[in-house]
Amino acid sequence: MSPLETALGPIARAGAGLAKRPSVSFEFSPPKTPEAEESLWEAIRRLEPLNPSFVSVTYGAGGSTRDRTHRTVVRILNETGLKPAAHLTCVEASREEVDEVVQGYWDAGIRHIVAIRGDPPGKIGGVYVPRADGYANATELTAGIKAIGDFEVSVSVYPQGYPGNTIERDIDVLKAKIDAGATRAISQFFYDIDGYLRFMDKVRAAGITIPISPGIMPVSSFKGLKKMAGPVGITLPDWLGNLFEGLDDDPETRKLISASVAAEMCARLTEEGYSDFQFYTLNRPDLVYAICRVLGIREEPKEIAA
Template structure:
């Protein structure tokens, strides 16, 4: 039997009272599962900066989890961005997920703020110079929507590791072969840093089609037929996600990062199927 994986979870900060309840119901559901780390996102355009800081601080202090705070290059000067990172350090948070970040809604494309970091590599280099953080970054098994070709994502990831990244969390994907091909390309490029697959259980079939399209993530044709004919999308999502994870584990992957969307049920069921109780 395949060894149970090391797991980690991503949450997003609540924007209202109801969302607060959803977040902490999710957190309570994962109590006792001993994640390697948990991460907390930024909203597009840095819109949840303060909420992210509050959630990161609370999860670290009250639950004792190793928290990796998302940090982006959007809408802030270099000095402001590093100050945010140091504010995490002050509350005992030593890990950062360093990202370029999505542009503000309606902006169309990313434009560096005046006096801000131009890209994630610049941000990683600056964080590394502080000597204070373990740095995680993003990676793209399926080509990023802005990538010129599939090799561009590998080249960019190599620059991130050379700038000081410690590990990379991938965008979600549904074809394990796409991850394996990406891993092989990284190997050939001389990338030796850890690649952690990002896993997204499908909470809504219609929703995931829109989301995946915006991210450039292909959905297997077999999924469409399966969801069309299934009378139990909940169980189907668990089964498909479990199968994806099992294929990854069978090929030597030891760590999985779950995008929970602050909804614990599917992720917890998949983890149980993988032996994480």
Template sequence: MHTEHQQRNFSFELFPPKTEKGLENLKQNVAELNTKQPAYFSVTYGAGGSTRQRTFDTVEWLMDEQITTAPHLSCIGANRDEILEILEHYKSIGIRRLVALRGDLPSGTGLGELGDLNHANQLVELIQETYPRLFHIEVAAYPEFHPQASSPEQDLIYFKRKIEAGADSAITQYFYNADAYFRFLDNCQKLQIDIPIVPGIMPITNFTQLARFSDACGTEIPRWLRKRLEGFGDDLEAIRSYGTETVIRLCERLLEGGAPGLHFYTMNQAKPTLAIWQALSL
């Protein structure tokens, strides 16, 4: 798994903007990020009607710009026909890479009452059955374990099911502890999981927002980092500068340890990601 010879893959994640102004900003930030020739841009997916349309619009705009695009597709609460329709649409506009996810449970619902597919491995299976090997399929990995997993072992079993269903590679949830990632790789190796697992990288620009985000998705901000960032209070410049330095060191360690690339959660802002990119001389 720690292969030096495979080509490293660098990619950027975007979310569909909600307003015209957001769209203008996105276009400008994509233009800046695209000068780095990433392997692809991924676009997050909102399951609801209007957010879903925004995903399609963003994906189509990127494809019109001749930018390799990997739309996220989540299956929770969707029926099979809906998903097949989306896949058919993506195939027709030239999409050849997808990020297949379970998606978040709508609050107050249990798994049984949701839709035809309740797990990401079922989604991967459906994609491979319908369009064998047409799409390169990315799935999610959780070095610090999925917040809803009953145990780390169970989490790895779910992950392995996605690989067996036909996933080609994985992107991790963001983290700030490189050891968690390397330990996860070791555990995967024991289970004969040998697809590339690319670390997800979240630049640090706003501590309050990051803390809220991390609590929601089960990511740990190590105590030393949390205390340090809290110590800066409202000094956004200091938070940004210390945050950038911390994430640069994390990326260096991951790449030195053989990570097959990096996937940046850009939050639709080019600058924080490019500051890290330049420091790494990628």
């Protein structure tokens, strides 16, 4: 047992009491350099034995990683036993260009797409102006994907509301995405569990029944987390900041805290009836691997040849 797992003993005991093995999925980012590609594949190989329900590969702002995303997803399909999903956005692209990407995925054997409207480069969380010849939003994008092939389409939900929207407006948008063909949803990361549960009560009360995976972000740098959370309107609770206070030069303790928080969130959500989690890995597998172990997710035993 690693030092990280040992330090998580109390949480591990909670995980051992879970009624059943949770289902997990992992999000990766396409590499920008040869060194980053090597790190990505180390992350994939590290997490592959945990048998996730699927893994997804993100799409840069404005489609900036289109080719890298495509290559990575196809390679996962061809070289691993994982079920890959490709993120796809519609910003700064025509319908024809997006449809070409979708058809390319279908032809390559990819059957799952994560449809997100996306943000233009340099305008994360800012005002979005669609192209006249493009898909206006994730709802139109979902319909366009389904018109090309019978993909599984995952879409995003925002427990704290998308910037500029109310929760009620976001629920109406989610309904429209489902009507367009979305089959499941993944939540933006969060740390307010009670707020997430209230959000989900409203979603289910609105008659929405598709699977929705809570998004879990284990991050060992609170400064980095604030940088990610701010532009998309995610509130970070004071207690979380207090846990990381004074630890700028202590990365090992930050890792322990990050894993503890994420594992405890999953244990609490499981007690509330949730059993399907999406982990935003940031291509750093060790924290996610340890948390999954805590939750009772193990590698399948390898058969020994006679």
